Amino acid sequence: MAISVVMPALELTQETGKLVAWRKDEGEPVAKGEVLLEVETDKAVVEIEAAADGILAGVKAVAGDIIPVGKTIAWIISPGETPPQEDAPRDPAKTAATVRKQPAQSAPSAAESASRGAKISPKARRLASEHNIDIARVHGTGPDGEILASDILALAESPSKEIRFSGEPKTLSSVARLMAERTTQSWTTVPHFFVLREIDAGPLVQALEKVRASADKNAGVRVTHTDFLVALIARVLLKHPRINSSWAGAGIRPNKDVDIALAMAVDDGVVTGVIQHADRLDLSQIAVQRQGLAERAKAGQLRPADIAGGTFTISNLGMYQVDAFTAIIVPPQAAILAVGSISDRVVPVAGQLAIRPIMALTLSCDHRVVDGARSAQFLADLAEAIRDPAKHVR
Amino acid sequence: MPDTNTREITFAEAVREALAEEMRRDARVFILGEDVAEAGTPFKVLSGLVEEFGTKRVVDTPISEAGFTGLAVGAAMTGLRPVVDIMFGDFITLTMDQMANQAAKVHYMSGGKWRVPMVMRTTLGAARRSAAQHSQSLHAWFSHVPGLKVVLPSTPYDAKGLLKTAIRDENPVVFFEDKMMFKMKGPVPAEEYTIPLGVADVKREGDDITLVATSSMVQVALGAAGLLEEIGVSAEVIDPRTTWPLDEKTLVDSVKKTSRAIVIDEGYGRYGVTAEIAAVIAEGAFHYLDAPVKRMGAMHVPIPFSPPLEDVTLPTERSVFDVARALCNRS
Numbered sequence: 199m200a201i202s203v204v205m206p207a208l209e210l211t212q213e214t215g216k217l218v219a220w221r222k223d224e225g226e227p228v229a230k231g232e233v234l235l236e237v238e239t240d241k242a243v244v245e246i247e248a249a250a251d252g253i254l255a256g257v258k259a260v261a262g263d264i265i266p267v268g269k270t271i272a273w274i275i276s277p278g279e280t281p282p283q284e285d286a287p288r289d290p291a292k293t294a295a296t297v298r299k300q301p302a303q304s305a306p307s308a309a310e311s312a313s314r315g316a317k318i319s320p321k322a323r324r325l326a327s328e329h330n331i332d333i334a335r336v337h338g339t340g341p342d343g344e345i346l347a348s349d350i351l352a353l354a355e356s357p358s359k360e361i362r363f364s365g366e367p368k369t370l371s372s373v374a375r376l377m378a379e380r381t382t383q384s385w386t387t388v389p390h391f392f393v394l395r396e397i398d399a400g401p402l403v404q405a406l407e408k409v410r411a412s413a414d415k416n417a418g419v420r421v422t423h424t425d426f427l428v429a430l431i432a433r434v435l436l437k438h439p440r441i442n443s444s445w446a447g448a449g450i451r452p453n454k455d456v457d458i459a460l461a462m463a464v465d466d467g468v469v470t471g472v473i474q475h476a477d478r479l480d481l482s483q484i485a486v487q488r489q490g491l492a493e494r495a496k497a498g499q500l501r502p503a504d505i506a507g508g509t510f511t512i513s514n515l516g517m518y519q520v521d522a523f524t525a526i527i528v529p530p531q532a533a534i535l536a537v538g539s540i541s542d543r544v545v546p547v548a549g550q551l552a553i554r555p556i557m558a559l560t561l562s563c564d565h566r567v568v569d570g571a572r573s574a575q576f577l578a579d580l581a582e583a584i585r586d587p588a589k590h591v592r
Numbered sequence: 593m594p595d596t597n598t599r600e601i602t603f604a605e606a607v608r609e610a611l612a613e614e615m616r617r618d619a620r621v622f623i624l625g626e627d628v629a630e631a632g633t634p635f636k637v638l639s640g641l642v643e644e645f646g647t648k649r650v651v652d653t654p655i656s657e658a659g660f661t662g663l664a665v666g667a668a669m670t671g672l673r674p675v676v677d678i679m680f681g682d683f684i685t686l687t688m689d690q691m692a693n694q695a696a697k698v699h700y701m702s703g704g705k706w707r708v709p710m711v712m713r714t715t716l717g718a719a720r721r722s723a724a725q726h727s728q729s730l731h732a733w734f735s736h737v738p739g740l741k742v743v744l745p746s747t748p749y750d751a752k753g754l755l756k757t758a759i760r761d762e763n764p765v766v767f768f769e770d771k772m773m774f775k776m777k778g779p780v781p782a783e784e785y786t787i788p789l790g791v792a793d794v795k796r797e798g799d800d801i802t803l804v805a806t807s808s809m810v811q812v813a814l815g816a817a818g819l820l821e822e823i824g825v826s827a828e829v830i831d832p833r834t835t836w837p838l839d840e841k842t843l844v845d846s847v848k849k850t851s852r853a854i855v856i857d858e859g860y861g862r863y864g865v866t867a868e869i870a871a872v873i874a875e876g877a878f879h880y881l882d883a884p885v886k887r888m889g890a891m892h893v894p895i896p897f898s899p900p901l902e903d904v905t906l907p908t909e910r911s912v913f914d915v916a917r918a919l920c921n922r923s
Contacts, residue, residue, distance in 0.1 A: 347882040
């Protein structure tokens, strides 16, 4: 009996999903549990497994389609069986025809359209392929700018004029593709500004040593600087609802909860795991959640709940000995904090030279939501909290 | 190709020699057609043959192309090897049923029991001020029919070698001679030789563009190649010599080398020999082409009687040169 393949709902509020790729071709046998397709939500790309053994048939959606949740997009059939003709529309509103992605988002890059539209002779096209020359970058000298074999050969003989590629472009993994799309969208649409503050991390280091000495037996996980920062920032954010707000297209939407997202490096890029209600959690609870997220991220098994929400993001490169850096905001959040390493520096203390552990914090803000003064006040309060961590968190 | 010591004879003499040699070699070979005996044809191609072979082997016929072509088909089926003379290529229309429905099909439809080893010699080519009914080049019509072989010699040497092969062939062969070429001289060895059907000849080697030319257009292409050399374009001239069988490999290999091609044939361009050869090149050398394959043929009009008008209907050295220069992106 034919089993339908439907666009799954991966989040409670999800209305549509984007089909990223079919992992099986129409007519190909599939086994139950094999990955059948990739679906992208606002937050992540998720692999969807086949629900039954059979043959993929009646595929009605192609990569890039945005499809209402619950709509049948293909069938898994037995050999010899034909897929049912049409998916009976239960709710006309919900089974509306597949919606194409907006042209602005799916428009091919300039290079792609140039390479598709350029006039080029068959010989020149073959030579370009043989010499790994990107024809989008070739200036044709033939009639109407047609690219001729001589144009390609000229480039092949003078490598300095042209970028030479070592092979075909690599297909991006889901994580890498999502990272590329999201950072491009953020960087090109969100007006970023950056505020940098160096903070004496001495009290933080001491507090951490104290907590580690006493808290190990309770949680079984090692508390880190990051956990401390999550806890402190969550509590400081309660006093700065604007920093904890979202840009809602036409206005600013304050968030009820303080959900701290942590940027975590994985093989193909970066993902963010969210610690919900971080303002209400103590250090060891945060440490347990943070460690769980990190393990699932490394294994590529983040669940929808792990990545949902997030009202403020922390990106910590301190462990890589980075002094300071600027981070790209994760829309619709209003800010992201880039945390550098804690390094001994010579600083003036009460008119004398002193050696102190210094940490650089760089706050990236969406200027539609936050202005310079607000961001400075937030950093000031965060610095104050770091001066006496024990007062704020256990 | 002949060596340099060879004597030079005209195209007409080469054809006459081929016929005479084959008639001496094989008593079954005979000629029939209009004004072939005492008159030796209006082009004097057959002058002297009736004196040597007599009127039983050089047979004047009534003005009835369909009739004597049918007679030849029957003679071929029953053991003779007729060579039919159709004075003007325009008159092949009258022979079409005999050629397309009988000669071309008898071997197949008899399960191989009957053969039609006949040759039809006829003419093509304009520029003789002979008007619309005596100037056409209709070799594409026969090239379209399975079962017929079509030969288009462009030099005295090729004419003699190819005609001898055609006469010895066990199948019907149509042999087109350019009526403007009969007086053209060229080297032809005195000794016996034949040229196989289906083997193209490279008339001139070159690197930048291939000019595929047939029959009357071979000299035009060679002239254009000379003009092109003056602007630094090296043109290769290839003569397929037979439109069927067609030496596709030589054509495709040449264009793979040069990346550009013009096909020049005196037949009409539309649905013509040029179209077929251009398609063969496009299919075989697609990934080597640096420009579209161009076709040049007779203008798609009845050939005018007016000399100035007739002249503009044909490809010339200059027009081939101009098209080649544009294809090679030279201004």
